[in-house]
Amino acid sequence: KHPPQExxxxxxxxxxxxxxxxxxxxxxIVALHMGYKL
Structure with missing residues (x-):
């Protein structure tokens, strides 16, 4: 089971x-998580 989005x-x-x-x-049904790592 996947953790909540937060x-x-x-x-x-x-x-x-x-x-x-x-x-x-x-x-x-699907969530795309995005972030920047510079």
Missing amino acids: VVEKMMADAGFERVHHLNLSGG
């Missing part, structure tokens, strides 16, 4: 990614 965003931020957000696709 938890994935926090995990990415904790790993050093900035401007982390997600985009729900297919009515929420």
